[in-house]
Amino acid sequence: MLEKGSRILVTGHRGLVGSAVVRRLKGSGFESVLNADRNAVDLRDSRGVDQWFDDNRPEFVFHVAGRVGGIWANSTQPADFLYDNLMMHATVLRAAWRTGVTKLLYLGSSCIYPRDCPQPIKEESLLTGPLEKTNDAYAIAKISGLMSCEAYRRQHGCNFISAMPTNLYGQNDNFHPEQSHVLPGLMRRFDEARKSGAESVTIWGSGSPRREFLHVDDLADACVFLMEHYNEPGTINVGTGVDVTIRELAETIRDVVYPEVKLTFDTSKPDGTPRKLLDVSRLEALGWRYRTSLKEGVRSTYDWYRSNQASLRAH
Numbered sequence: 654m655l656e657k658g659s660r661i662l663v664t665g666h667r668g669l670v671g672s673a674v675v676r677r678l679k680g681s682g683f684e685s686v687l688n689a690d691r692n693a694v695d696l697r698d699s700r701g702v703d704q705w706f707d708d709n710r711p712e713f714v715f716h717v718a719g720r721v722g723g724i725w726a727n728s729t730q731p732a733d734f735l736y737d738n739l740m741m742h743a744t745v746l747r748a749a750w751r752t753g754v755t756k757l758l759y760l761g762s763s764c765i766y767p768r769d770c771p772q773p774i775k776e777e778s779l780l781t782g783p784l785e786k787t788n789d790a791y792a793i794a795k796i797s798g799l800m801s802c803e804a805y806r807r808q809h810g811c812n813f814i815s816a817m818p819t820n821l822y823g824q825n826d827n828f829h830p831e832q833s834h835v836l837p838g839l840m841r842r843f844d845e846a847r848k849s850g851a852e853s854v855t856i857w858g859s860g861s862p863r864r865e866f867l868h869v870d871d872l873a874d875a876c877v878f879l880m881e882h883y884n885e886p887g888t889i890n891v892g893t894g895v896d897v898t899i900r901e902l903a904e905t906i907r908d909v910v911y912p913e914v915k916l917t918f919d920t921s922k923p924d925g926t927p928r929k930l931l932d933v934s935r936l937e938a939l940g941w942r943y944r945t946s947l948k949e950g951v952r953s954t955y956d957w958y959r960s961n962q963a964s965l966r967a968h
């Protein structure tokens with residue numbers, strides 16, 4: 654059982670998800686939240702990771718580090734996305750098993766599910782069809798991560814659980830103009846257009862794909878909830894159960910950042926998967942539900958972006 658004095662490792666603590674999990678844990682009075690800074694240990698390096706676990710002996714692990722990016726980064730650097738993510742969970746899960754970690758949570762992503770599976774996507778859809786091409790390498794690495802949790806559970810009795818979040822956003826996101834996900838990418842583009850007084854902002858693709866967006870503070874809350882209450886094999890979806898078109902998302906961001914500007918669509922850019930709405934009934938049946946609406950989340954993320962523009966993460 655997670656206790657206030659438990660030694661808890663959060664990997665990727667400077668990233669979008671890791672920093673939110675650390676905030677959530679510290680805000681609830683967990684006193685011993687550990688991190689494995691990339692300068693101290695590259696999580697792809699099994700020797701370094703083994704040494705770190707031997708020296709620090711975490712009891713609980715939120716393994717949320719990863720090589721992460723939007724549709725463009727995923728389609729142009731598939732080898733890096735596959736290698737880095739495979740290596741990171743291979744080293745971390747093995748070290749966690751070897752040093753007797755009490756419980757580990759692994760994060761996958763909703764892109765693990767087949768491109769054309771029935772919507773909303775149930776956990777049972779895993780491995781029932783071909784993947785979306787723009788992120789198949791990353792998805793294979795993520796599927797291997799959740800399979801590794803199952804394998805350590807079956808062979809060694811480890812309490813390793815996995816959760817599959819939908820598209821995330823919030824403070825500490827990556828706002829890079831090309832490498833980021835759609836929400837931070839567009840927020841930056843609208844903000845730059847507002848500053849320069851541009852008449853229009855370009856949205857990639859047709860605007861018709863549908864996506865589901867979860868605020869990262871809600872995701873962090875769900876991760877702690879699952880660490881406290883969920884011990885099952887098999888993965889569990891984490892989302893809102895609500896999706897919007899990319900055009901609707903762009904209009905929501907425009908209304909907050911620069912209401913006067915027009916939208917144009919660049920159909921030479923990929924749309925990616927047409928829809929990936931998660932079925933969140935399993936998580937809701939356990940008693941967890943999201944809190945932050947997309948409108949509220951866009952507004953608070955933009956407030957954060959404006960106050961922190963000088964110190965955004967370099968990507």
Ligand SMILES: NC(=O)C1=CN([C@@H]2O[C@H](COP(=O)(O)OP(=O)(O)OC[C@H]3O[C@@H](n4cnc5c(N)ncnc54)[C@H](OP(=O)(O)O)[C@@H]3O)[C@@H](O)[C@H]2O)C=CC1
Pocket residue numbers: 664665666667668669670671690691694695696697716717718719720721737741760761762763818819820821822825826827834
């Ligand atoms: N963002 C999203 O929309 C979604 C994310 N996810 C999953 O959530 C998890 C976290 O993603 P997110 O927070 O968005 O990603 P970020 O890019 O914001 O953060 C990733 C973190 O991982 C760290 N990291 C990456 N490579 C290494 C390495 N080799 N050694 C040590 N640390 C490393 C980074 O360190 P550094 O700070 O030094 O760069 C960073 O802190 C990932 O597993 C991702 O697959 C799932 C669904 C959607």
Ligand SMILES: C[C@H]1O[C@H](OP(=O)(O)OP(=O)(O)OC[C@H]2O[C@@H](n3cnc4c(=O)[nH]c(N)nc43)[C@H](O)[C@@H]2O)[C@@H](O)[C@@H](O)C1=O
Pocket residue numbers: 721722723724725727762763764787788791819820821831832833834835836838839855856857858862864899922923924925926
């Ligand atoms: C979380 C998830 O994230 C990735 O999948 P994705 O959902 O397709 O990612 P995305 O956020 O980059 O794009 C969503 C949609 O939005 C459109 N779009 C418009 N304008 C911009 C834009 O300016 N930037 C981006 N990135 N997309 C844009 C874009 O063309 C697409 O139709 C996976 O690779 C994988 O990493 C993964 O698991």
